[in-house]
Amino acid sequence: MAAHSFDPRQFRNALGRFASGVTVITTRYEDRPHGMTANAFVSVSLDPPLVLVSVDNRATLHRILPITGRYGVSVLAENQEKLSNHFAGRTIEGLKIRFTERLDIPVLEGAVAYFVVSVIDAHPAGDHTLFIGQVEHFEAVDDRPLLFYAGKYQQIRAEKAKPTPWPQDEFSLFSIGSFDPPIT
Numbered sequence: 001m002a003a004h005s006f007d008p009r010q011f012r013n014a015l016g017r018f019a020s021g022v023t024v025i026t027t028r029y030e031d032r033p034h035g036m037t038a039n040a041f042v043s044v045s046l047d048p049p050l051v052l053v054s055v056d057n058r059a060t061l062h063r064i065l066p067i068t069g070r071y072g073v074s075v076l077a078e079n080q081e082k083l084s085n086h087f088a089g090r091t092i093e094g095l096k097i098r099f100t101e102r103l104d105i106p107v108l109e110g111a112v113a114y115f116v117v118s119v120i121d122a123h124p125a126g127d128h129t130l131f132i133g134q135v136e137h138f139e140a141v142d143d144r145p146l147l148f149y150a151g152k153y154q155q156i157r158a159e160k161a162k163p164t165p166w167p168q169d170e171f172s173l174f175s176i177g178s179f180d181p182p183i184t
């Protein structure tokens with residue numbers, strides 16, 4: 001579809017064909033944890049280790065991230081759908097939210113990976129802002145992640161595939177089969 005005949009709904013539907021995980025981006029503001037569900041989380045660079053999150057300019061996080069300067073990323077596990085909804089503004093009364101901390105940044109217990117990031121750049125991009133951050137800390141476990149595809153939560157159904165052997169000298173952020181044994 002040409003840009004001049006852009007239908008926002010169809011645009012969103014097409015973007016939704018790109019399957020992703022689900023994260024909750026957290027920061028500590030006025031001594032309290034604040035979180036926002038985000039799937040626009042991107043790996044950017046291996047050396048230096050950089051990631052980014054794209055935040056809607058209307059989101060609370062957009063206002064407070066420039067003040068706090070650091071954020072945590074919790075990559076949600078497949079049983080954490082309720083947390084995703086909760087931090088996407090569909091507040092669930094009575095939901096047990098267990099925060100833990102990494103380098104003084106609150107993150108959600110039970111996630112499959114954590115990153116703690118220091119914001120090094122913020123790029124305005126249309127109605128969103130890209131917050132690029134340097135990774136200060138990360139960890140991961142080999143549990144199943146929650147997926148988001150075509151506007152719905154999904155789960156990985158396939159059995160774990162055997163990793164493809166990949167020559168070390170070709171190693172990059174996007175190497176296939178580069179998931180090493182879990183770091184615990």
Ligand SMILES: Cc1cc2nc3c(=O)[nH]c(=O)nc-3n(C[C@H](O)[C@H](O)[C@H](O)COP(=O)(O)O)c2cc1C
Pocket residue numbers: 022035036037038039040041054055056057058059060061084085087088089090148
């Ligand atoms: C699966 C999912 C992914 C989302 N991804 C993003 C995202 O990448 N960036 C963003 O700004 N909002 C995203 N949102 C919407 C925010 O989570 C939602 O607007 C939130 O309520 C904003 O926070 P606030 O209410 O504190 O302002 C996503 C929502 C869902 C359910």
